Amino acid sequence: MSTTEPLKSRVSVRKFTKQPIPQEILKDILECGRWAPSGLNNQPWFFVTVTIRDLLEQLAKCTSSGDVIQQSTACIAVFLDMPKGYHRTKDVQTMGACIENILLAVHMHGLGACWLGEILNKKEQVCIILNIPVDRFELMAVIAMGFPNEKTNRSNRVPLEEIWREEKFS
Numbered sequence: 063m064s065t066t067e068p069l070k071s072r073v074s075v076r077k078f079t080k081q082p083i084p085q086e087i088l089k090d091i092l093e094c095g096r097w098a099p100s101g102l103n104n105q106p107w108f109f110v111t112v113t114i115r116d117l118l119e120q121l122a123k124c125t126s127s128g129d130v131i132q133q134s135t136a137c138i139a140v141f142l143d144m145p146k147g148y149h150r151t152k153d154v155q156t157m158g159a160c161i162e163n164i165l166l167a168v169h170m171h172g173l174g175a176c177w178l179g180e181i182l183n184k185k186e187q188v189c190i191i192l193n194i195p196v197d198r199f200e201l202m203a204v205i206a207m208g209f210p211n212e213k214t215n216r217s218n219r220v221p222l223e224e225i226w227r228e229e230k231f232s
């Protein structure tokens with residue numbers, strides 16, 4: 063495997079087996095999330111892991127991607143801890159970096175995951191389900207995870223030539 067292959071081979075996985083994720087793997091995945099870069103190193107993230115079936119069912123009802131949550135054995139709700147924020151754009155970018163670290167860690171552990179954003183339409187409802195104060199924590203994403211139950215094809219990307227302009231010395 064080439065050095066960057068883990069980044070290029072990650073895909074969104076939406077179907078999972080029933081095999082639970084070992085606690086130490088879940089913990090390492092969160093460790094990778096917290097090693098993401100952040101503006102001023104403010105580290106404004108907060109994670110809630112959900113493995114209880116009843117809670118997963120309740121979360122599933124909050125999004126049109128509910129079948130992915132129902133299939134999963136664990137979800138990570140990723141929150142922005144707003145009092146730790148200092149600049150809206152940079153704080154949200156930081157959260158994206160954190161979420162991508164989590165996705166890559168999941169993939170490198172041989173698990174699969176899908177970043178769920180549609181659920182943000184019901185972000186207050188998610189806070190209520192997870193007993194999280196709405197005025198302090200803003201939901202950034204739910205990541206549904208598990209052992210992959212399907213071989214997922216890599217999605218397409220726009221060719222590099224279309225999105226790259228090279229300014230070079232002549």
Ligand SMILES: Cc1cc2nc3c(=O)[nH]c(=O)nc-3n(C[C@H](O)[C@H](O)[C@H](O)COP(=O)(O)O)c2cc1C
Binds near residue numbers: 072127178179217
């Ligand atoms: C901000 C964001 C929100 C997303 N929301 C959803 C979602 O609600 N449901 C879903 O099934 N996939 C969701 N995805 C996954 C994308 O559909 C997926 O990353 C994209 O199609 C590229 O496929 P790949 O991840 O396999 O490379 C989301 C991804 C991102 C980055």
